[in-house]
Amino acid sequence: MENKKSGFLKVKCECGNEQVIFGKLASEVKCTKCDAVIGQPTGGKAAISAEIVETY
Ligand SMILES: [Zn+2]
Structure with a gap:
């Protein structure tokens, strides 16, 4: 329904931590x-070198 490429990503690191980052990065995250x-x-x-769990 929404444009998947325009917003934020929820990513899951190897350590299990999940965090939301912007899809277009200006600097290393x-x-x-x-x-x-x-x-x-x-x-x-x-x-993105972590697993992408969700896109917004
Ligand atoms: Zn981590």
Whole structure:
């Protein structure tokens, strides 16, 4: 129903922590729990290295 590519992503890190990040990243995003890098900007779309649980 909604555009899946325009908003936020809920991602799940290997450590089990879930957090919501923006689909287009301006800078590197790290897990708030274990400090692993879960998202990197790639000049447009974000490269997500964690499991994407949900998109908004
Ligand atoms: Zn983590």
